[in-house]
Amino acid sequence: MEQWVPLFDIFLNSPTPEIEASLWLHRSFNVSSTLPISAASFLSLLTQPVDSVGSLYWNFHDRVMFIQTLPSMVQSRILAFLSVEQERFCSVDLNRLCRRVLSEGCGVDFWVQSAARDLLDKLSGSGRQWVPDLVLGSDESRVEIEFKSLPGWLKDAVAVATDEVVLPWLPLSHDELNSRDLISSRDTEQQQTSLTQVGENELYNWKDVAEGMDIDHSENDVLDPEMQNMAARLRTRLMNVDSGSKTVELAEEIRELCVDSKADSLAVLGLIEPWKVDDESAAVLVSHLLSGSDEELAWPSHVISSVILPKLLALERPASRVLISSVMNFCKLHERAAEYGLLIPLLMRKDGINNPICEVITRIVKECLHRAHVSALCQKLFCGKEGERKPICQPCHQCLISRELVWTESLFSLIQNIMSHNVQLTQDTVDQLVHQVHNLAPRFSRSLKFGHFLLCLTKKFGSLLHSHKPLLTESVAQTNTLVTKSILSKLESL
Structure with a gap:
């Protein structure tokens, strides 16, 4: 592993990682030593299975590839490098690597997904054979699948669909979907794009992605009457709480109602209105609503956006120490949830960020987030599409958040602080x-x-x-x- 440290340092800190990594690999090429440095050995290192230790995205006992344990920014840079230097590597191994990365669903960062898909596109368009991912240890022969054919699940949907539109989010009629003219031309070069057939077990888990990333919850989410009554009783008790021990008890009951009952946690928290408690009670709620086993994105982001976010959106003076302490502890443990449930909503504040909010975000950036994560967040904010930076928040607070960045002096100060923190x-x-x-x-x-x-x-x-x-x-x-x-x-x- 030690021989690869300079290469990973390039991926982490270099402003042009693809070029520098290519030069380093060329200069350091050595297959004769006990610690070989070659394209094959590098790819073998990336795909080496390791235990996932306390990850936000995998279960504690899962085994993942080594590349998946790296920061998201480093992963995307490595995949971009593999895309540029694809001729040096085995196409089957590259294909398997990308498919394994993409199969994690909502646990994969947007830019990592984009880089993996870009690499798959280049592999399929370079004259190389696109093969399905193989099950390790299987002696079954490879099944050749036509790249431009429709996936099986979509063929089944067409066969049984009765509505004029097969997919509500992709308004294609039956005739259009059954047509062989799905491939579009682009300018005079006629660059072809197509729908790719993949194995049933290799389809992305779009349901999990939606649960983790579909953050525009409707105000029409309806809970059953019993759930509404329980939430109303908890709200009354929470508004009248007079001690920390009672707040802890209420936090346990709220967690049981939201998590253990599999209810819509954001809707339940919206009925309880935990953002109305004082800062001390809010800190107790955040620490006891979450546990060390909370690895998914949804629940932690719902907690922080329902308890802390409204307080910070209304911040006009420096935040209290107890509130800052609670925010910092949360962000250190739940970076991904903090991004969508706290940082993006604050940065997209309708009136723009002010000095107190700038100070809070600056502390989070400097003390809680990896520099590569901050760089990816900036890329998402300044260059991403509107859907990529959609915040997680309560429906009643959406009126406080803008669809576009509002430029203020404090925002320029924040960007200066980020640059001064040596974020690339x-x-x-x-x-x-x-x-x-x-x-x-x-x-x-x-x-x-x-x-x-x-x-x-x-x-x-x-x-x-x-x-x-x-x-x-x-x-x-x-x-x-x-x-x-x-x-x-x-x-x-x-």
Whole structure:
């Protein structure tokens, strides 16, 4: 393992990991030593089965591939490298690796899924044979499946469907779905896209993905009358609680009602209204509603978005110590849930973030999240589509959250804090920041916080700004702050 440390350091910290990793692998190639360094040995290391230790995404006794134990950003960079250098590796092994990664469903980060699918697309389009994933230890012959045919489950749906539209989210009629003209042409190159047939056991568990990531809960979610009455009684008791021990008892009852009864936990918490308690009681609730075995995304994100998020959305002065302590403890244990149930809703606040909220998010970024996770979050916020950054929150709080980022001085301060924390932003993220700078320069022309953000951007990511130098110079020239000349001087030296 030690011989691979420099390569993983490249994937973790390099702004151009694909190029540097390729050069390192070429220079370090050695198959004669007791610790070989080659494409085959690297792929073998990535697919090596290991025990999942306390992961958020797998059961404690599951065995996963080594690559799945790495931070999501590192996983996506490794898969991107494999996509660039696919000719060096065995296509069957690459296919198996991607299919194993994608089979985890909601436990896989969006960018990891995208990188894995991109690699699969390249494998299928490069003249190599696309083969189904093989069961380890099986001597059965490989079944050749036509790449452009429909999956079996969709053929069955077409056969038994009576409605005019087969799939509500994909409005294709029976004739269109049965047609052989499903392959579309793109421009003059006629790049072909198709529906891929996969084995029944290899289909993504879209139900689990929806449960983990479908965060737009309807206000029409209906609980049975008995459940509503129990939630109402718990709300009354919670609003009148007068001691920490009683709060602990209530937390256990709420958890039993939400988790053990398999009810819609977000709807139940919405009826109980735990965000109305004081900060001390809120901290007790969060710590006792969750247990060490909570590995899924849904329940922890429902807890934090129902207990803590509303308090922070309304924050106008520095948060109390007990509230900050509760938030930090949660984010260290549940990074993924904190992203969707706390960070994204706060960053998408309808009025934009203010200084108190900026301070809270800065502490979370510096003390709870890995730098690669922060970089992926920035990519999602600034470059992702609206659906990719949809927050988890109570329906009654959706009016406090915007569909787009609201740019404020505090948001620029937060981005500066992130850059100062040595988070490696991607080229796409930097491109979007430059675009926003160009649009917002007249509005923030006298803002010193905006100026400090620009100065930090030019210092930290000068190598990514060469193509934007004229546009940035024009934008900075519209500002009039104490650091304007310093920024222009830095741009001139690029």
